Amino acid sequence: MSNIVRRSLLVHHSTIHLRFHSNLTPSSPNSNKLFVGGLSWAVDEKSLKDAFSSYGEVTEVRIMYDKDSGRSRGFGFINFSKGDDAKTAKEAMDGKALLGRPLRISFALEKVRGGPVVVPRISGVGDVTRLNN
DNA sequence: GTTGAGCGTT
Numbered sequence: 554m555s556n557i558v559r560r561s562l563l564v565h566h567s568t569i570h571l572r573f574h575s576n577l578t579p580s581s582p583n584s585n586k587l588f589v590g591g592l593s594w595a596v597d598e599k600s601l602k603d604a605f606s607s608y609g610e611v612t613e614v615r616i617m618y619d620k621d622s623g624r625s626r627g628f629g630f631i632n633f634s635k636g637d638d639a640k641t642a643k644e645a646m647d648g649k650a651l652l653g654r655p656l657r658i659s660f661a662l663e664k665v666r667g668g669p670v671v672v673p674r675i676s677g678v679g680d681v682t683r684l685n686n
Numbered sequence: 687g688t689t690g691a692g693c694g695t696t
Contacts, residue, residue, distance in 0.1 A: 588693055617694055630694060652689090662693055 584660050585636045587643055590628040591657035592616070598629070600652065607651050608645055609638025630661050 589601065602614040613632030618625050631637035639660075647658040 583690075587692090590692055594689090613692090615694070615696095622689080627690065628692060628694085657692085659693090664694060 606643035
């Protein structure tokens with residue numbers, strides 16, 4: 554009888570270990586940067602800074618605007634001087650409404666340009682003999 | 687004139 558050809562999945566899963574920041578749930582006040590979402594399209598940096606500067610010293614407030622329309626994308630970033638204040642502001646303003654729209658605050662992911670980019674080193678794939686050494 | 691979850695440039 555015909556034998557069911559077993560799919561030889563001997564390809565393992567390679568040894569690609571994608572290491573993220575090992576923190577998929579940024580609930581740690583280790584970062585002083587807060588991600589603010591759910592912002593109204595009428596909210597500006599001044600309003601945010603004015604609303605968050607009351608909980609701590611805001612050193613940086615950045616709202617992402619669209620390059621086509623020039624309207625705010627509805628999210629921004631707030632940089633506090635202390636992570637503790639950021640956590641306080643987060644726990645304090647998260648869920649609250651600003652300009653008629655509820656805010657969604659969470660710790661921002663450190664997007665660093667030219668940061669520690671983890672290069673997946675593929676090993677055991679073909680006869681790749683040290684192409685990257 | 688609109689829309690509605692998300693993660694950004696100097």
